[in-house]
Each structure stands twice: as structure tokens, then as C-alpha cells.
Amino acid sequence: MRRxxxxxxxxxxxxxxxxxxxxxxxxxxxxxxxxxxxRDRAISxxxxxAYSSLIATDYRDxxxxxxxxxxxxxxxxxxxDEVKMHSFDRNIQLNGDRHAECRQSYRLAVRSGKHWEKMxxxxxxxxxxxxxxxxxxxxx
Numbered sequence: 001m002r003r004x005x006x007x008x009x010x011x012x013x014x015x016x017x018x019x020x021x022x023x024x025x026x027x028x029x030x031x032x033x034x035x036x037x038x039r040d041r042a043i044s045x046x047x048x049x050a051y052s053s054l055i056a057t058d059y060r061d062x063x064x065x066x067x068x069x070x071x072x073x074x075x076x077x078x079x080x081d082e083v084k085m086h087s088f089d090r091n092i093q094l095n096g097d098r099h100a101e102c103r104q105s106y107r108l109a110v111r112s113g114k115h116w117e118k119m120x121x122x123x124x125x126x127x128x129x130x131x132x133x134x135x136x137x138x139x140x
Contacts, residue, residue, distance in 0.1 A: 028094055028100070029094070031134050032100055032102060033090065033092065035054055035133070035134050035135070035136065036087055036090065036102060036125070038054055039051065039085075039087075040086055040087055042054065043073070043108075044084050044085050046077045046083065048070065048077065051070065054136055055070070055135060055136050055137075056135035057130075059136070059138065060137075060138070061137075061138035061139060069140050076110075079110075080110040080111060080112050081111050081112055082109075083108070083109070083110050084107075084109045085108050086106060087104045087106040087107075088104065088107075089104060089105040090102060091103045098129045099126070099127070099128055099129070100129075101124060101125070101127070102127060103123070103124050104123060104125070105121065106120070106121055107119070124139050125138065125139035126139050
């Protein structure tokens with residue numbers, strides 16, 4: 001009887017730990033989703049400061065830094081009267097406690113004068129947990 005209680009207790013602890021880890025993962029995925037949704041809003045509203053705040057200070061990808069990425073967005077905003085972005089079909093994968101990858105599609109529409117250009121793309125972004133929350137660390 002005592003041994004079966006130990007096995008039962010061990011099983012209960014394992015289930016509780018699994019639920020806790022799952023809940024933490026869901027919380028992180030939700031937080032990452034909020035960062036990516038905020039990116040859509042920042043781009044759609046031409047808000048350079050908001051966009052910049054979502055990118056990790058030590059962003060490095062393909063030889064480009066955060067400064068390069070923000071300058072690229074400023075250039076986009078300067079060339080188009082209106083920009084609309086909406087991401088969808090998002091898949092977030094946590095890689096340990098501090099890193100995550102997101103694959104998602106997005107629709108980007110830009111207007112210059114009366115002329116609209118639209119495109120749909122798929123992207124893979126890297127994210128890192130910082131002391132102030134999740135930030136985009138690669139893939140832009």
C-alpha cells in the first residue's frame with residue numbers, strides 16, 4: 001500500500017509539473033503574440049518609436065543591427081503615404097527559457113498617392129526574453 005501511494009504521489013507531482021510548464025509556455029506564447037501584434041500596429045500607424053521598442057538592443061541578423069532595421073522602416077514610412085500590416089497563421093516555438101522562433105505569414109499593403117501595392121509573405125522571426133519582456137532578435 002505504501003509503495004502504491006508513492007507511485008501515485010510521484011505521478012501526481014509529474015502531472016502538476018507538466019501542467020505548470022504547459023501554462024508557462026502558453027503565457028510566453030501569448031506574450032510573444034502580443035509583441036508581434038504590436039509590431040503590426042506600429043507599422044500600420046507609422047510609429048517608429050513603438051516599432052523600435054519591440055526590437056532587441058543587440059539585434060544581429062545577416063550583418064544588420066537594430067539601427068539598420070529601424071532605418072529601413074523609416075525609409076519605408078518616408079516612401080509610402082500609408083502602410084498596413086496584418087500577420088496571421090502564426091506558429092510560435094519556445095526554445096528554452098530565453099529564446100523562441102515564430103513562423104508567420106503577413107499581408108503588407110502600401111499606398112503612394114492613390115496607388116496601392118499588396119503582398120503576402122511568410123517569415124521566420126527569432127525572439128529573446130529580456131528583463132523587460134520578449135523582443136525580436138532576428139529575421140526582419
